[in-house]
Amino acid sequence: MKRRMIVALSTVVPVAAAAVAFVVVGGPSSTAAPAAQPPAPGQVNTLALRDVPSGQSGGSGKQVVKGLPAATTKPFSLLGVSWDNAREAIDGAVEVRTRGTASGTWSSWRPVEAESDDLPDVGSTTDRQTRGATAPLWVGPSNGVEVRVTGKGATLPRGLRVELVDPGNGKRKTGVRAAGGQLGDVTLAGAVSTTEPDAPSEPASEPSPSAGDVAPVEPATTPVSTPTPTPPASPSPSSTPKTTPSATPKATATPKATPTEAPTAKALAAAPASTAPRPTIKTRASWGADEKLVTDPPEYAPTVKAVFVHHTDGVNTYSCSESPSIIRGIMLYHVETNGWNDIGYNFLVDKCGTIFEGRAGGVDRPVIGAHTLGFNTSSTGIALLGSFDKASDPAPTKAALDAIAKVAAWKLGLAGGNPTGTTPMTITADNGKYKPGTYTFNTISGHRDGYATACPGTKLYAALPGIRTTAKTWTTPVTSIALSGITGATKVGSTYYTKGTISLTWAAKQAALSKYEVLVDGNIVSTPYNLATSAGVTLATGSHKVQLRAVNINGTTATSPTYTVVTDKTAPTFSTQASLGISSGTVGATGTIPVGLRWKATDNVSVQSMKIASPSKVTLAATATSWASTSKNLAWNVWSVSASDAAGNTKTSSVTQSAALLYESNAKRVGTWKTTTSTSYLGGSILYSTAKTASATYTFTGRSVGLIVKRATNTGAFDVYVDGVKTATVDTKASGTSYRNIIWTKSWTTSAKHTIKIVVAGTATRPTVATDGIAYVK
Structure with missing residues (x-):
């Protein structure tokens, strides 16, 4: 049973333009923000809209047909407007303003997308659009709302109401889902998702994509005997994609055609290996998905051929610690308001570059989502939290774009897809932009490519070519590799000498890598993760052969040249200790005396450098055995010479002596x-x-x-x-x-x-x- 609270506003008394009427829902009459904390479980509360007396104007100066005076409400953070008939659409504008819980002040009026353009395919057996609805709008923790709906025509859909979504705090026990559902971090179809359960923290500045990533663990899958179903034959792709939209479509939720039959979880074989590395993905449990809301098992397509990129709309000023709450709010709206079985997106990404598992069913499975009407089958939907369409909206962060590229490359790579290529996609029912047929899409497309919508916004859409290029690098196997440096060692000729601990460095390879392997004398001694660019190695005394091997996702490898590294822990010795002697030359007019420091140093391998450490600092030839200097009459000095070998072992010989005149x-x-x-x-x-x-x-x-x-x-x-x-x-x-x-x-x-x-x-x-x-x- 869906959990919904509907409160009719029959007791609200119209007020003059100079006055404001407040409606209290679940609390005492007060204009002040309630101090009570939101309940742990999320919920959706609804308030019916009513006729607004003439004379009250909307934001554009048009007559307000339906609305809600300023009302104090139960806590919410996301909202939308819904109506009875899913086949109808609002021909007009929806605007809201909200009161922040912390500040107690009202926001300016904000537009709400009058029509939700993230929709399930016609004929979906699990995602049934029970009501018409706007797109959800994240507004942050609030406890007051005012709504106005302005129609262009004489009528608006019946049953208009505002949907107030409280995402809860995510601290709930995950229930056992129906039809072989999910418990803890084990998703449907037997896949165990990579998890980073702690909430992401807000970075001080935009993070680097490779800075701070945690190497993911490939999911454990349970193969079943039934083979993966063969997808039905598709018509040949059109040479030219038909992308010209017809008139702006209206939502048509009533099934008119049956989509291609999708395999169930039991029919799925083990997930294949991807041609791209798997990024770190936060599980549903990590963001607090309420699994009790999901009553039906997921639907599966034969494969995933394309990725559709979306934005969720809403504010861009959220902190990344709020991302789990935003996703919980979207899930509640999709299930409780739209009537879908689960959140519509397969993946969500926030501005800090954190990737979240969306719809349940296994992140490595071809789960059919509800995001691109007509093309949900054989595609995956990735939604970036925020809005990127208006001139005032920020551009997507590099961290977010890189994260989208990573998950798109990995998801397409499960079926061998090319991130910079194209693919045929078949639609079976008119979605307002495409008639039934087969069309050619970029494998990474924007929502607007498949449906008449502004999504994913002008600025995110403009970034898609760069996303495709970045994703391509993640599917390109490494065919050659070499070390860029060996620190902690000195190269003499073609041999490196060290005291024992070295650091190998190499250039970043954003490719289809599974891992690196460091080989010493043919044995694997270290396995750096696929984004690593360095590795430390401790070597025993003696000569060693060191190599770096890159292991691609597809099992092929590339191995570096062999580097000879000698570990030497023996310092040079002084067979003749340093001593000071009088040298030939001229005594200075002020009494400075020509002297010479003499010694003899040897090493088990070779002396690499010789330096005078005192009373001056001088670098000499490695073979030097003397150094000419001067000394003042009767001045005592410490005379020191240091010998070092190629490994950096150093020995010093010192003597304290004085030269005198008679x-x-x-x-x-x-x-x-x-x-x-x-x-x-x-x-x-x-x-x-x-x-x-x-x-x-x-x-x-x-x-x-x-x-x-x-x-x-x-x-x-x-x-x-x-x-x-x-x-x-x-x-x-x-x-x-x-x-x-x-x-x-x-x-x-x-x-x-x-x-x-x-x-x-x-x-x-x-x-x-x-x-x-x-x-x-x-």
């Missing part, structure tokens, strides 16, 4: 030595001797030393004794004069006390030797 005045001299001064000399003076065997000895504690001399064209050689042992003979002759020149150096592995003695060799014609001190590392 002037010539500190030397112990034997023989004849003279002093001369100049600002060019270290400390302003220098020792020189021409006497053979004259000597100067320096004593210091350190691990590296260098002799500082003056060089010129007339200077000669000297012998060097280290700790009493002759070590070298050094000739100081040069092509020009240079001062503070370090001409000879020696280093040790540890710091210790040493003596360095120079002995004049008495070189013929140039016996002079000039010593300016020593530089050493402490």
Whole structure:
């Protein structure tokens, strides 16, 4: 039994234009919005319209024939106007204004589509249009209404009344439906729908289509032995579609012809695999469908050949958290007001891109809906919540358009349909735009393509070519694939080196993909979902062969080239630790000393980079074993060098050392030595001797030393004794004069006390030797 409350307004007293009469339905007389919360179950309350006294005008200045003065009502969020005879139509305008429950203020007058253009096929056994009705209009939570109907002619349909739909809060226990109905998330025909039961949340901005999608789980289906019925033969499609509508049609709900016999749920075999990936679809249970309203089992077509895109009309300012309420309201209107067996649309989409299961019977089944009069059989209806026809209406969001494309591609793909193709569709009874016959349609069409209506609105209709193109990408199998990058690894030649964890990245493939598979040494180690563009992999120590494989819906695969990845967890080692030594060169006028940092690093694979970390930051060649620098006299510094391998393993060797100067005045001299001064000399003076065997000895504690001399064209050689042992003979002759020149150096592995003695060799014609001190590392 349909649940309906009809309240006649026989007690309403006409009022003057300056006054407003309020009718209280189910509550005390008050102009204030009631504070009571709506009941959990949804319901439809109706108020009869009556003659309005002459003199009260409608919004267009025409005489109002029927209306309802401002009335306080039970809570509602969606409304429409209905009348007794489903064969009649309102030849005029329907306008309403409502009072918001939260604000307590009245809205401006809003038009209501005078004729519902989402209709079942003529002859449907489950969707019987028991009353004529306008399209439903979502107005949001309200508790007051005023209605006026303006007719162009002398009469309007009898039994006019406003239908006030309270969608409830959806918190009801799902009952067991008749004829093998639905319980919980198990839909008819044995299909288990993918579910995301929580209500969608309003995004801060328009979401990306791939951002936040949850990979759906394919439905479990129960095959039966009876094969899928073969659809009846259809005439060849017309070469040119007959799309010119006749005069605006009137609703003709009384069956005039019997549609093609549809298979029942018991006759359906297991649903085939689609050529497109299945998107996430919210189940009927998630939006709170009242299954007790659905009294008959669904009807099925042999297949789905086309998708008709609709808009539901109503406000566009809804929040996406309200989407379940809007859908419950539409279902109640379709069942309680129109007399249909269930909600008319097969799928609904909101502006956030959330896809909802509409009519019951299995989202993967060819369920016959009630949305496009004459073409419901072998089609599916997708309705976008909102209105997209007026100039003031917003354009559909990208998230919504992408969602429509996804579900259309998947639904058509169940029968191998081409989203950018055409298909023949047969109509058996005149629907006001088409006579009985076969016509060619785009596989993704707008409602207006099949019926004389503005639906789905100018702006949504204009987006259909883009929807078709997007949907096509979801049915195109991947034939080749390659990684776009491997992060967490360094490529050397054709080999990647890592410490163990890498991330594989690849370009998005909006195609007929089931999943990706990451292969390591031929074994599947990860199965990213079909919209993924990256995957993390942890590899054991050693060399590995890594590949990415794309698995298409149809079972074909595409595999990337093989990438060699070596996991190396061993850091380089320093066979010779870093040490600082005196270097050849010129001591600066301010006392800066040439020094060199020396080391030797090795690795089990190879050293990939070498860097000085302190006291400067310098990148060197990977094979470097020394670095030339300078040090201020007596300045202590941390000298650090870091070696890294290709995998990123790093080892650092550091030493803290200081370089110092010891002037010539500190030397112990034997023989004849003279002093001369100049600002060019270290400390302003220098020792020189021409006497053979004259000597100067320096004593210091350190691990590296260098002799500082003056060089010129007339200077000669000297012998060097280290700790009493002759070590070298050094000739100081040069092509020009240079001062503070370090001409000879020696280093040790540890710091210790040493003596360095120079002995004049008495070189013929140039016996002079000039010593300016020593530089050493402490």
